[in-house]
Amino acid sequence: MAKLSVKDLDVRGRRVLVRVDYNVPMEDKGGPMVINDETRIRETLPTLKLLIEKGARLILAAHLGRPKGQREPSMSLRPVATRLQALLGQPVHFVEECVGDRAEAAANALPPGGVLLLENVRYHNEEEANDPAFAARLARLGDVYVNDAFGAAHRAHASTEGAARVIAKNGGRCAAGLLMERELRFLGEELEKPARPFVVILGGAKVSDKINVIDRLLDKADAILIGGGMTYTFRLALGHKVGKSISEPDKVEIAKAALQKAKDRGVKFLLATDNIIATPVDTGRLNKKGKPVFDLTDPRINASSDIPDDSEGLDIGPESIRTYREVILTARTILWNGPMGVFEDKRFAEGTFAVARAVVEATEKNGAKSIIGGGDSVKALNNAGLGDKVTFMSTGGGASLEFLEGKILPGVAVLDEQ
Ligand code: 3PG
Ligand code: MG
Numbered sequence: 001m002a003k004l005s006v007k008d009l010d011v012r013g014r015r016v017l018v019r020v021d022y023n024v025p026m027e028d029k030g031g032p033m034v035i036n037d038e039t040r041i042r043e044t045l046p047t048l049k050l051l052i053e054k055g056a057r058l059i060l061a062a063h064l065g066r067p068k069g070q071r072e073p074s075m076s077l078r079p080v081a082t083r084l085q086a087l088l089g090q091p092v093h094f095v096e097e098c099v100g101d102r103a104e105a106a107a108n109a110l111p112p113g114g115v116l117l118l119e120n121v122r123y124h125n126e127e128e129a130n131d132p133a134f135a136a137r138l139a140r141l142g143d144v145y146v147n148d149a150f151g152a153a154h155r156a157h158a159s160t161e162g163a164a165r166v167i168a169k170n171g172g173r174c175a176a177g178l179l180m181e182r183e184l185r186f187l188g189e190e191l192e193k194p195a196r197p198f199v200v201i202l203g204g205a206k207v208s209d210k211i212n213v214i215d216r217l218l219d220k221a222d223a224i225l226i227g228g229g230m231t232y233t234f235r236l237a238l239g240h241k242v243g244k245s246i247s248e249p250d251k252v253e254i255a256k257a258a259l260q261k262a263k264d265r266g267v268k269f270l271l272a273t274d275n276i277i278a279t280p281v282d283t284g285r286l287n288k289k290g291k292p293v294f295d296l297t298d299p300r301i302n303a304s305s306d307i308p309d310d311s312e313g314l315d316i317g318p319e320s321i322r323t324y325r326e327v328i329l330t331a332r333t334i335l336w337n338g339p340m341g342v343f344e345d346k347r348f349a350e351g352t353f354a355v356a357r358a359v360v361e362a363t364e365k366n367g368a369k370s371i372i373g374g375g376d377s378v379k380a381l382n383n384a385g386l387g388d389k390v391t392f393m394s395t396g397g398g399a400s401l402e403f404l405e406g407k408i409l410p411g412v413a414v415l416d417e418q
Contacts, residue, residue: 003184004175006047006391011056014111017142018051018177019159019165019411020044021151021395022062022080022117023208033079037382040151041084047177048088049113054376059141063152064156064355070123078292092117092330098159099137107141118348121159126225128157134309135162142167148177150184151374151396152413154403160411179395184412186371186392187403195332196222201324201355203228204336207251210338211258211393212405216377217335218261225324225350227316227340234259234382235272235305243307244280262398267380269346270327273304274317276341276348279310299347313339329366334359336399337373343380354382360389372388 001403009016020109025036035041051058065075074374076077081094091114095106098118106116118141121127126134133157139145147153147165162176191198200221202210207230217224232247237255240392262269278296287293302308316324328334336359340351359381362368372378374394381387394400403409 002418003181003412004173004418005008005259006050006177008147008285008418009054009144009146009175009250011051011054011144014056014143015059015107015110015141016051016144016146017059017061017138017163018047018146019149019152020060020062021149022077023064023151024080025078026074027066027239028074033074033076035079035083038087039378040082041087043179043395044148044177045087047146047179050178051089051146051328052090052113052115056144057107057112058066059107059110060115061138061141061163062117062119062246063122063127063159064120064147065122069118069123071123075120075122077117077120083191084115084117086214088115090115091308095119099134099141104140105149105258121157128155130156130158130162132160132162136166138163139166142172143170145174146177147174147411148179149411150180150394151399152182153396153409154399154407161282161414164414168411168414168416170277176412176415179415182392183396183400183403185392187373187394187400190333190369190371191335191404194220197331198333199223199225199328199331199334200236200338201225201227201328201334201359203230203340203352205229206247207233207248207255209411211251211400212297213337213401215261216333216404216406218254218258218265218267221267223270223327223336224262224407225327227272227324227355228338230269231275231316232307232313238271238305241306243277244312245307245310246312255291268327270323272316272320272340272351273323274301274319275305275307276300276315276317277307277311278312278347280312281364296347298347306411314345315343315348320355321351324355325361328358328362331362332366334362334368334370335373335404336370337350337375337404339376339380343376343383353384356381356384364391373404
């Protein structure tokens with residue numbers, strides 16, 4: 001059922017508590033923390049501008065990092081307020097608290113069309129605990145609630161869930177923001193009855209992270225192309241040797257069941273037939289976490305489904321790239337989540353970048369609808385300079401995976417129906 005939209009709210013002169021996901025990557029460069037990727041901030045602008053136009057008073061709540069109830073200065077949202085002010089082209093007030101007298105005074109002082117960003121809600125342990133008293137304190141800041149934080153909607157926290165309940169109990173409406181609506185449309189409705197062929201590309205390290213998504217998509221997809229570390233657990237399931245590749249021997253039975261389901265349902269389920277492998281050599285050094293550091297030496301193509309004992313698979317190989325591209329170019333709908341290899345290292349990046357190019361080619365030449373399910377695949381597309389050439393890129397990581405698994409997201413469930 002469709003959720004109430006921010007478009008349909010009457011908010012003139014009213015205080016709107018807007019949950020946004022400003023959990024952006026930041027870097028310490030000596031002075032104030034520097035924002036490395038402002039996508040999540042930009043993506044909220046349509047909702048914010050709409051509310052400003054409607055004459056609402058905007059109180060923005062967000063988290064940054066995982067400060068675990070501590071006032072960790074490197075996780076302050078102040079640099080985000082500065083950035084947002086430039087992007088919006090109007091003042092963005094910032095208050096160093098998210099609840100209490102100062103926050104309330106700042107909210108109440110806002111003129112219609114004014115914007116206030118609250119400090120990191122996770123400076124309080126009560127946020128993640130969804131503490132009812134804390135949720136009620138947050139709710140004192142708004143007459144109406146809007147959730148535009150799709151990326152945090154899988155969390156039942158005070159700012160994503162509890163405060164909305166309180167505002168609803170006080171008679172206020174709870175609506176989805178425009179970004180939230182787009183996310184639900186592309187990751188939800190568009191994939192319910194996809195134009196066929198529907199091709200799914202799944203990567204990432206672990207079968208255990210993706211098995212629920214795989215299982216659900218086996219009901220819908222025409223083809224599933226597998227890449228990344230989870231390839232090797234599937235290889236084990238098929239009786240192959242994986243050498244030193246990342247794999248989960250205890251997930252082999254689950255992998256077998258997925259392979260069987262694909263067969264039963266006639267879903268084309270492809271594993272890479274060749275890989276880029278390398279031989280890890282212990283450097284004798286330890287990393288920050290005290291783990292041994294390995295050099296990945298002698299990167300080379302392994303044109304076999306078995307990997308030598310001393311080596312590990314780190315990317316899909318050229319033959320697999322060709323096959324995957326061909327399948328991708330048949331698609332009318334594409335869903336991609338997870339890289340094909342260790343793309344942060346350029347020796348093992350070609351598989352992921354080649355898939356990115358194929359997805360863009362299918363979109364541009366064939367009019368395929370391409371939906372990128374957040375996290376590392378978004379990073380890879382942006383690194384390849386192709387971010388604006390697909391139909392939709394999710395701002396969610398964990399949230400998009402849980403949503404694709406078919407889970408109910410608490411931050412969505414709490415919103416009013418239309
Ligand atoms: C994210 O970046 O995944 C979201 O902002 C949620 O953050 P969390 O995983 O720390 O809850
Ligand atoms: Mg997360």
